[in-house]
Amino acid sequence: MSFRITIIGAGSVGFTKKLVSDLLKVPEFADVEFALTDINAHNLDMVAQIIRRIVEVNNLPTKVTATTDRRAALEGARYVMNVVRIGGLEAFESDIAIPLKYGVDQCVGDTICAGGILYGQRGIAAMLDFCKDIREVAAPGALMLNYANPMAMMTWAAIDHGKVNTVGLCHGVQNGHRQIARALGLPMVEVDIVCSGINHQTWYLDIRHKGRQISREELIAAFEVHPVFSQQEKVRIDVLKRFGFYSTESNGHLSEYLPWYRKRPEQILDWISLDDWIHGETGGYLRYSTENRNWFETDFPVFLEEAAKPLSEYERTDEHASHILEALETGRTYRGHFNVKNGGTITNLPSDCIIESPGFVDRFGINMVEGVTLPLACAATCSTSVNVQRMSVQAAVTGDVDLLKLAVLHDPLVGAICTPEEVWQMVDEMLVAQAKWLPQYAHAIPEARERLNAPKVATRDWRGAARKLVRGVEELRAAKERKAASDLGTKMMS
Numbered sequence: 001m002s003f004r005i006t007i008i009g010a011g012s013v014g015f016t017k018k019l020v021s022d023l024l025k026v027p028e029f030a031d032v033e034f035a036l037t038d039i040n041a042h043n044l045d046m047v048a049q050i051i052r053r054i055v056e057v058n059n060l061p062t063k064v065t066a067t068t069d070r071r072a073a074l075e076g077a078r079y080v081m082n083v084v085r086i087g088g089l090e091a092f093e094s095d096i097a098i099p100l101k102y103g104v105d106q107c108v109g110d111t112i113c114a115g116g117i118l119y120g121q122r123g124i125a126a127m128l129d130f131c132k133d134i135r136e137v138a139a140p141g142a143l144m145l146n147y148a149n150p151m152a153m154m155t156w157a158a159i160d161h162g163k164v165n166t167v168g169l170c171h172g173v174q175n176g177h178r179q180i181a182r183a184l185g186l187p188m189v190e191v192d193i194v195c196s197g198i199n200h201q202t203w204y205l206d207i208r209h210k211g212r213q214i215s216r217e218e219l220i221a222a223f224e225v226h227p228v229f230s231q232q233e234k235v236r237i238d239v240l241k242r243f244g245f246y247s248t249e250s251n252g253h254l255s256e257y258l259p260w261y262r263k264r265p266e267q268i269l270d271w272i273s274l275d276d277w278i279h280g281e282t283g284g285y286l287r288y289s290t291e292n293r294n295w296f297e298t299d300f301p302v303f304l305e306e307a308a309k310p311l312s313e314y315e316r317t318d319e320h321a322s323h324i325l326e327a328l329e330t331g332r333t334y335r336g337h338f339n340v341k342n343g344g345t346i347t348n349l350p351s352d353c354i355i356e357s358p359g360f361v362d363r364f365g366i367n368m369v370e371g372v373t374l375p376l377a378c379a380a381t382c383s384t385s386v387n388v389q390r391m392s393v394q395a396a397v398t399g400d401v402d403l404l405k406l407a408v409l410h411d412p413l414v415g416a417i418c419t420p421e422e423v424w425q426m427v428d429e430m431l432v433a434q435a436k437w438l439p440q441y442a443h444a445i446p447e448a449r450e451r452l453n454a455p456k457v458a459t460r461d462w463r464g465a466a467r468k469l470v471r472g473v474e475e476l477r478a479a480k481e482r483k484a485a486s487d488l489g490t491k492m493m494s
Helices: 013-024 041-057 070-074 088-101 113-137 151-160 172-184 216-225 234-243 251-257 265-271 284-306 320-330 376-398 401-410 412-417 420-433 445-452 473-493
Strands: 004-008 033-037 063-067 079-082 143-146 166-168 191-198 201-209 334-341 354-362 365-368
Touching: 004 013, 004 070, 013 041, 013 284, 013 320, 033 041, 033 070, 041 063, 041 284, 063 070, 070 113, 079 113, 088 113, 088 284, 088 420, 113 143, 113 151, 113 376, 113 401, 113 412, 113 420, 143 151, 143 320, 151 166, 151 334, 151 354, 151 376, 172 191, 172 201, 172 216, 191 376, 201 376, 216 234, 234 251, 234 265, 234 376, 251 412, 284 473, 320 334, 320 354, 334 365, 376 401, 376 412, 401 412, 401 420, 420 445
Parallel strands: 004 033, 004 079, 033 063, 079 143, 143 166
Antiparallel strands: 166 334, 191 201, 191 354, 334 354, 354 365
């Protein structure tokens, strides 16, 4: 098979390497072309070197091209993968730092909450440009596989406003599935799950071991007695007890999507763990991303050397992308959880929203399992986020500042902490700080800047309840060795 796969934002070096390596494990894909594109020429060159090394070492006929000209990379593409972070770490820093001045303490800030909503404004502006190019120069009917967050907003904008066939992909369901199996002390291959909801608020509705349904009580007990998960997943366990269903999302992520766990600074530490960023640390993902960038820049020769290992030693991951393309091209059926337009698939969520739910892929496309009804508490939590997403998408497409502020005001955690006047000023500050990535708001930036000259509410210089310093490369190496030893111990205990 010979066709072009374009990766936008390919400078996300580690993730691009994983996606390409997975695809090259499919024998029929040896002759494909990977067209890599990114606005960062330096990162693009590094990832191109890595991918070409993989191709060369394995004696593959695969073609690899790299260009900063996105339109050229998209020409004739059958599949497009979007893995961008618009604004990079510079914009990400303001997603975390500015809300902290108003008392909003985020762990990740990439889905909803103040940071996630502004991240969506940047991403959707770029997404619409990507879609225009796809419609005009990609192969007819090209499929976009969107990995970029905020997943639901970006996918919603691509489908409704970009008019491009798009599926959103995330690894949260697989990671939670893996964790549930470990908590139960069972091999993952023996544990089956049905999971449904919206991205990052998806719920394990049915968990079975060799056909036997795992009860709520059994799952709670397994997590509470686990020596590691009982300390790392306090929010998820609390939600499991109250809702009756386990959430896909990590402790830190889940804590910022809900209004109950991060609204009182003195209580945040009661609900999080500081042993790893993903369990609730203030600005944890920003620190993690910054450290990884610094580490990669320093150790690039090591990463290039690792790329010289034969693919026979590489274990294909459970990222959806390669499995979806394999099913579409070969007809080998694949079952997974995908982000698509609802259209009644989940009966008690709005028809227009983006859901994450089970589906099957074959030559006929992505076919969703219809007729899912969420438990009422799960549906209520999802619906709150859907309303924020809908307003955020519409604001991003139209450049409507008032609607953007209303979206942030209705965010669960922001609304639990901030007054309306604080929200209005916070959004003004974020718009001014991120103006160069927000072309749709160019008309509003001067007035926002002028309002900030006479602020109506006081702010504070606050690092958050659980902020940690960015570590150097040597510290990272030592921490990686300790984590490897810890993971081995946990695996043995499980």
